[in-house]
Amino acid sequence: MNTNYELFLCTTLLVLVFLPCYRADPDPLQDFCIADPKSGITVNGFACKAARAAQSSDFFSSALRKGGSTDNPNGSNATRMDVTVFPGLNTLGVSMNRVDFEEGGINPPHVHPRASEVGYVAEGILYVGILSTENKLYSKILKAGESFVMPRGLLHFQYNMGPGKATQFVSFDSQKPGIAFAPQTLFGSKPEIPTEILAKAFRVDADIIEYIKSKFQDDCSSGVEAA
Ligand SMILES: *[C@@H]1O[C@H](CO)[C@@H](O)[C@H](O)[C@H]1NC(C)=O
């Protein structure tokens, strides 16, 4: 082994050792920890049910077999498979969603505070984009079989350009990535952000803000953990 190679190996190892600060969820401390959602104990994640009580079915989910109805203003529906619907994911740092789009449907601009996401298009044609903190848009038109990665915390969106329906399967490096939709968070929070603040921030008159707010009053689903 020559010294350059050893140096390279050592540096790589060092980088790998320090990589954990870039990971999303913490490492598990046992083989598995099937969530016990009924436990009154509050921890970072969910308490485990006793390991000896685990069954094959705890490692199984059919949550993504079918997509949800897209008959809504977004023309899309995100079906979750995070730890809240699949207790076996607890402490493992992974989860998935399925997003179904009708033609012209969008998954509005949103962020996942706790996870990076990699999304695979199973059907249809999606225009996807991410925005960096430099306000640069990175976008791509994806066909079936193609994927795009959404780095943790960056604003992103998907749009079904058509023709026809589209379906995307996305995975996260978190058991519960969390989601904040920009439109809902800003214009449909409870209690509301004062209109004068939004008017100043968006550089428009208050009545324009009130008008947009009126579109998000009955749709307070930002707490729903979707794609
Ligand atoms: C998403 O799909 C589910 C299952 O079909 C449905 O219950 C839910 O109402 C849909 N959400 C919206 C907002 O359309």
Ligand SMILES: *[C@@H]1O[C@H](CO)[C@@H](O)[C@H](O)[C@H]1NC(C)=O
């Ligand atoms: C539709 O988008 C809004 C944000 O614009 C979001 O709050 C809502 O949850 C979305 N509905 C679905 C079904 O994804």
